[in-house]
Amino acid sequence: MALVFLSPFSVSAQIGNYLGDESDLYAATKQMNQFFRRFNHEEDKLGNKFDPSSKEFRNNADRKEYINILFDGQNKAVPQNVKDDFVNQVTNSANPTFLEFHGGDWFAEVTTRFVYEGREQDLTLFMKLQEEKVGSKWVISNVYFEPFAKIMGKDIQDPTKFLHPLSHELDFMNLRKIFDEPQKLKEVKNYVEANHKTDYVSLFLYEVARNALQFKTVTNVKFHFFQIDNWYLEVSRFNRGGYNNGWLISNLARITPQNKDVLLNYIYSNGN
Template identity: 45%
Template sequence: MRKLAVIIILFITSIELAPGQGLYSPGSPQDDGRFAASTKQVNQFFRRFNGEESADGTKRYYEDDSNYRNRELRGKFISILFDNETSGIQNNLKTEFMKDVLSEPLPQYLAFHRGEWFAEVATTFIYKGKRENVTLFMKLQPEGLGYEWVVDRVSFAPFKNLFKKPQGDQKSFLHPMSHEIGFMNLRKAFQDNKLPEAYTPKEYEPDYLTLFLYEVKNGNLKFDNISDVKFHFFQINDWYFELNQFNRPGFNTGWLISNLIKLKPGDKEVVQKFIYDQN
């Protein structure tokens, strides 16, 4: 309950009282169409966040260019990398985030291969003749001379419903003297009991990814479609943000930050658990 209370507080603090307001007043660079053009690709989000492309998006900047990672350019870019229409992130939270990211002499940047970010892919599979939602959590890993995306976790409701480990007085158990009868009472655990997970250690967690792959290999789970993709970032010290794609008229479109949370010690693990468990 304490963890649930913490995560609720974290998300409440990210809600803005006056939705739709940006970091800057009208007439500022935020309203300049050059900067507000859609961030069409995730890689472009990285470049803009780091200040590695021109304002109009037509030129890449590299380390030998004087404009590379220019602080002023980064500030203008980051200010338009928020979803300012629907997410309702507080302006003061955006300002604090930008201050931390742009702080001198040690500004912070995003790095594609550094880890601490992952994809959440909403898919559908056909399972036992029925279309079911499956959430895949993907991460990058080194492979040969490059990198590859791999499935790191899976969330699938039918699997979760299979494992409902009882607690307290409701939990079956093997008597501590079971060894003296050669564990003959294992028959009770595996033949007469419909919840064999009751006989596992307290720290036991079902390996849903292995179950998922097993069902795929046996033809019981068949890929159907992808309905949504989002990304979760923990690369910026003491911050978490979520990246979503918005397809809509106007300038505030493309890949944008849709959620922003200032992390205190211990919050990172709570947020990660919430992300994995909410599906």
């Protein structure tokens, strides 16, 4: 996975040129909604929204300059030509691409702290916008919690573990061999249907319902975008001095339809 690079000096220079003497006041992208507007060039340097009928609204020439200052300037892992390819694609005059708040294919990764088994532990909630008849709302779509992962393991079965096809003639009393020995309880997954997938959301809801998980706080938020064809971008918040702060593109990678699922699995498993 690649990370976009702009040197901190060049980013500061671009921001200063674009925003003028008041750049220190206006450079920070303070809210995600503002990130959308800046990426799409829907507001001016002071944060005033453009009239959709104006020539400035979603102006591609200005977008190209504006998008360049929305990258985390301290990332050093991606060649400049990769960033240029991305910017050129989304600002293509014949077929420009914009980020849409209600466009789907983006979600939040929310790192939280819960008390579980007597101590505070990190738990990641993946949240997406769900469209309703009137408006929309954020909902939990996936969960990653290391204690769940340790207990459940991978969704891989051992073909040598099975119940004989004539088990019904024994009234399934041979189920005893699965449940009688505590050390074998983690092997129960070998006896469920082959396409079963562990549902961490249901585990999470169960543990919350019995008060085994107690919410403490949110420690970090970032967003993952798959809206732009053949690209993945991550947006994170940076609280630091200088111009290059607020909500910025913290990660950028070319993707194909084939490796999109691989990347999603990587994100949902916290890289494990």
